[in-house]
Amino acid sequence: MPKSITRTYSRYSREAVALFAGLIRTARKERKLTTQEVADRAGISRGLLQRIEKGDMKCEIGVVFEVATIVGLKLFDADDSTLTRHIRQTEDKLSLLPKSVRKTTKAVDDEF
């Protein structure tokens, strides 16, 4: 990051990440996997896994999701094929929405 930006997060985001981290840690222990084992399977360092399990906001989402998958945590309470179907549904939905969002009409700004 150029310019040394200090990131701010909403309480909700912080808690969501924290919960996710806790669920990962719990799942790992329930499956009796050591930090080293999970780190190896995920292809990451043990130190990074520790940060993930502490809810560090700056870890790559791909790595976090991969670890979650490894410890058997289902992200969307859905199996593989269900996920694929949801992706397709989302794409369909997306194709029906306007390509770009216009802001010209002064008001209309849904304030809530």
Add this chain to the structure above:
Amino acid sequence: MPKSITRTYSRYSREAVALFAGLIRTARKERKLTTQEVADRAGISRGLLQRIEKGDMKCEIGVVFEVATIVGLKLFDADDSTLTRHIRQTEDKLSLLPKSVRKTTKAVDDEF
């Protein structure tokens, strides 16, 4: 990453991130927010938001969750207080599990 590590992700992880990205993009459009607007609110660049909406695995989880929150996507289908309660429950569950996982006893390794 020192040492130029090539990351590998499971199909499930990739699809989970992809779905999440699609949901974010859909939610943003449904709320009629431009990429610039959301980027500003999240305190990130427009380019980063684009990568997030494309399902880039290397974006920080904190930023991704923050963007999701901004566009009104509930991570765990739960509001703020519910999230807090879940965190507490997870902590309680965690405190009941053994502090460290032992691997000595040859077998017992739950192969699946």
Add this chain to the structure above:
DNA sequence: CTTTTATGGTTTATATATAGGTCAATTATA
């Protein structure tokens, strides 16, 4: 149609997350 604006690509400099160590403390097992 024309004008305006959102979006999707780049490219580049720089702040920083990561891998890979080490070490000490803690914990489980024998």
Add this chain to the structure above:
DNA sequence: TATAATTGACCTATATATAAACCATAAAAG
């Protein structure tokens, strides 16, 4: 108890994600 393993906390070098600046395209509005 003693022993071995897990864990947590550091540190450093470096690969890379990021912000910012572009440009081109496309799409909405007038």
